[in-house]
Amino acid sequence: MSIEAHFQLECEQFKLDVTFSVPARGITALFGPSGCGKTTLLRAIAGLEKNVRGHFRIGENTWQDETTFLPTHQRPLGYIFQEASLFAHLSVQQNLHYGFKRIPAEQQRIPFEQAVNLLGLEPLLARSPARLSGGERQRVAIARALLTSPQLLLMDEPLAALDYQRKQEVLPFFERLHTELEIPILYVSHAPDEVARLADHLVLLDNGQVQASGPITEMLTRSDLPLAHDHEAAAIIDATVASIDDDYHLAKLAFPGGHFFIPDQGLNVGTKVRLRILARDISLTLQQQTDTSILNIVPVTVAAVSERNPAQLLVQLDANGVPLLSRITHKSADKLSLAPGKKVFAQVKAVSLLA
Amino acid sequence: MLSETDLIALLTTLKLAGLTTLILLVLGTPLAWWLAHSQCRFKVIIEALIALPLILPPTVLGFYLLITLGPNGPIGGLLEALGGHAIAFTFAGLVVGSVFYSLPFVVQPLQNAFSNIGRRPLEVAATLRARPVDIFFSVILPLARPGYLTAAVLGFAHTVGEFGVVLMIGGNIPGETQVLSIAIYDHVEALEYGQAHVLSGGLLLLSFILLLSIYTLNRRSRVMPL
Numbered sequence: 101m102s103i104e105a106h107f108q109l110e111c112e113q114f115k116l117d118v119t120f121s122v123p124a125r126g127i128t129a130l131f132g133p134s135g136c137g138k139t140t141l142l143r144a145i146a147g148l149e150k151n152v153r154g155h156f157r158i159g160e161n162t163w164q165d166e167t168t169f170l171p172t173h174q175r176p177l178g179y180i181f182q183e184a185s186l187f188a189h190l191s192v193q194q195n196l197h198y199g200f201k202r203i204p205a206e207q208q209r210i211p212f213e214q215a216v217n218l219l220g221l222e223p224l225l226a227r228s229p230a231r232l233s234g235g236e237r238q239r240v241a242i243a244r245a246l247l248t249s250p251q252l253l254l255m256d257e258p259l260a261a262l263d264y265q266r267k268q269e270v271l272p273f274f275e276r277l278h279t280e281l282e283i284p285i286l287y288v289s290h291a292p293d294e295v296a297r298l299a300d301h302l303v304l305l306d307n308g309q310v311q312a313s314g315p316i317t318e319m320l321t322r323s324d325l326p327l328a329h330d331h332e333a334a335a336i337i338d339a340t341v342a343s344i345d346d347d348y349h350l351a352k353l354a355f356p357g358g359h360f361f362i363p364d365q366g367l368n369v370g371t372k373v374r375l376r377i378l379a380r381d382i383s384l385t386l387q388q389q390t391d392t393s394i395l396n397i398v399p400v401t402v403a404a405v406s407e408r409n410p411a412q413l414l415v416q417l418d419a420n421g422v423p424l425l426s427r428i429t430h431k432s433a434d435k436l437s438l439a440p441g442k443k444v445f446a447q448v449k450a451v452s453l454l455a
Numbered sequence: 456m457l458s459e460t461d462l463i464a465l466l467t468t469l470k471l472a473g474l475t476t477l478i479l480l481v482l483g484t485p486l487a488w489w490l491a492h493s494q495c496r497f498k499v500i501i502e503a504l505i506a507l508p509l510i511l512p513p514t515v516l517g518f519y520l521l522i523t524l525g526p527n528g529p530i531g532g533l534l535e536a537l538g539g540h541a542i543a544f545t546f547a548g549l550v551v552g553s554v555f556y557s558l559p560f561v562v563q564p565l566q567n568a569f570s571n572i573g574r575r576p577l578e579v580a581a582t583l584r585a586r587p588v589d590i591f592f593s594v595i596l597p598l599a600r601p602g603y604l605t606a607a608v609l610g611f612a613h614t615v616g617e618f619g620v621v622l623m624i625g626g627n628i629p630g631e632t633q634v635l636s637i638a639i640y641d642h643v644e645a646l647e648y649g650q651a652h653v654l655s656g657g658l659l660l661l662s663f664i665l666l667l668s669i670y671t672l673n674r675r676s677r678v679m680p681l
Contacts, residue, residue: 148582171581172581173584173585173587174584179578179579181575183575185575187579187580187598188598189594189597189598189600198593199582199585202583202584202589203584244583245582248583248584
């Protein structure tokens with residue numbers, strides 16, 4: 101199943117012309133700088149922008165094309181706005197019921213209790229929205245949207261209005277949505293760390309147009325896109341906790357290209373985790389070093405080498421199908437005579453656990 | 456304490472103010488909604504027209520209404536041509552006059568209420584599967600309640616206090632068009648200060664209580680300045 105979108109909109113100062121196709125599962129981030137049309141695009145998908153031409157299909161269902169325009173209330177979607185926008189005249193419970201009771205019983209795939217538990221709202225049900233913190237409000241808004249059992253969740257920077265503390269409070273709930281429900285999510289963001297942590301797929305937007313789209317692991321490491329050239333350029337790796345070394349308090353995380361050790365943080369064996377490795381934290385050697393303090397060394401193949409600036413190069417690596425990035429100097433590259441196809445060892449100085 | 460004519464004037468006044476308020480709330484809702492949300496550039500003209508009764512001498516409004524609604528006026532003439540009666544100097548004429556006279560007192564609080572609500576709650580409700588009519592009753596109406604309360608009380612109180620318009624198009628027919636403000640005037644003319652006191656004091660108290668109650672209620676629901 102896939103999501104097919106094509107939208108065109110012309111305003112005085114702004115032109116949106118967007119076409120993309122992404123799988124109808126997991127989290128797809130619509131990512132780009134502020135003012136590039138992300139929110140407009142999301143509103144168009146929801147049918148909230150009336151002057152948009154184009155089409156939108158999810159699986160077999162067409163929400164909009166040349167002849168059809170389903171009004172918003174007929175589109176089976178959930179929309180999370182940047183500000184929670186709870187109904188001030190209703191209690192938390194009544195807010196949650198608002199959408200729930202408006203869909204036919206046979207379409208209610210998510211029971212009331214499940215949404216309440218998933219977002220930890222039990223103690224808040226009787227409260228008025230005015231007496232909730234920003235993070236709590238946003239959790240209520242998410243549950244309220246989920247309770248319409250949507251085919252697609254649209255999220256417009258749902259964390260942008262929250263401070264760091266509140267973000268940390270809400271993020272785990274997003275991850276639970278991701279793992280426990282099978283609702284595809286289109287997630288608008290301009291925060292790279294959120295995208296790295298949550299997204300499976302990425303649609304890169306700039307100036308009202310799609311620059312590129314694809315799986316997040318590929319998109320972050322493509323040398324033709326700005327992400328790989330950022331100072332914070334990094335690769336994302338989805339791994340599984342393989343074992344815990346109780347003597348050294350290390351967790352062994354397996355991925356198709358090998359494994360990494362990180363300090364044990366109470367992870368359970370079998371848990372899926374997401375890792376982030378910065379390009380500047382990977383150095384390359386021709387032989388596998390043994391007398392080194394670096395624990396994480398994986399064999400890789402050089403996929404491509406591209407210039408970043410006169411002093412530095414960006415090396416794209418392939419660890420058994422998993423892309424990695426390394427940033428090294430021209431001088432080192434010449435010394436190692438790096439070229440596509442060459443087999444080397446990636447020494448990873450730091451692996452950070454995203455989720 | 457009240458003579459029979461005073462009592463009839465009081466009932467006429469309450470009937471007039473109640474009916475006028477009801478009509479204004481129904482007509483004022485779509486009008487205020489349009490004013491709150493339209494981008495139309497002729498909007499300001501409509502806004503100015505609606506606000507006119509705030510500053511226009513009521514006798515001016517009454518004069519034009521008399522001409523329009525009388526047997527030779529366009530509307531009065533039309534009514535006569537259709538086999539009806541011109542409505543100047545009738546209760547119906549008074550209601551029409553009051554609707555114009557109190558229009559801004561109802562439309563402006565509603566318009567403010569709708570603008571304060573903004574579009575977001577409507578969009579949210581639509582994404583939660585609510586149809587437009589459903590949205591009006593489940594979201595807009597409850598959120599605009601303080602606005603409706605203000606509009607109703609101001610519309611009612613302002614109609615009770617009407618004098619100039621009534622004098623021009625209503626005349627002074629007991630049981631039909633004689634309202635309290637006219638009755639007070641009559642008493643004063645006849646040097647019946649006692650009865651004028653009762654009616655004036657009563658109106659003063661009523662107006663104060665009405666205003667006090669909207670300020671108290673709206674303060675409690677912390678919305679809508681007047």
